[in-house]
Amino acid sequence: KLNRLYGSLSDELSASLNVAVRYVPVSNYAAVVSAFRSGSLDLVWFGGLTGVQASLQTPGAMVLAQRDIDAEFTSVFIANGASGLRPITSADQLVQLKGRRLAFGSESSTSGRLMPQYFLGENGVTMADLAGGAPGFSGSHDATIAVVESGAYEVGALNEQVWRSNVDESRVDTDKVAVIWRTPPYV
Helix, strand or coil: CHHHHHHHHHHHHHHHHCCCCCCCCCCCHHHHHHHHHHCCCCCCCCCHHHHHHHHHHCCCCCCCCCCHHHHHECEEEEEEHHHCCCCCCCHHHHHHHCCCCEEECCCCCHHHHHHHHHHHHHCCCCHHHCHHHCCEECCCHHHHHHHHHHCCCCEEEEEHHHHHHHHHCCCCCCCCEEEEEECCCEC
């Protein structure tokens, strides 16, 4: 899907700018920051955290654009139905997650780790409070859904857009996993 989408964007940019533009898929967040820093990539669509990392590591880097939806981004916490967790109506109830098995996506994901972890911390939940003394990392938003749906983790945090897309495309068994809390919007 990304190859098709960004291949089309590359073709459009090539025609508009009259320079060769090629889409290069990158396997993970750290790899894309490194490739940008080394000059292997000239234009990158970063998330919040990786954008900051790239700008700090790459003199002269500049932000060219931001989507309108990025001004009010949200993440969701999802729970496996067998966990007994129910919808959280106020952030101070996040303390219910202490002692639970929690999965984030990638360690470098703004919406799949950084901001959910921030909101947990702001409401009295440290990573040491989780089962095993630390969170797990699934590697991606889709994988977070899978590990929570399977019961391997009781709760997970991910990008709300990815959650909605998976639900809309019937890739989630909503009898097994559901949203229990949505973060406040963040940039």
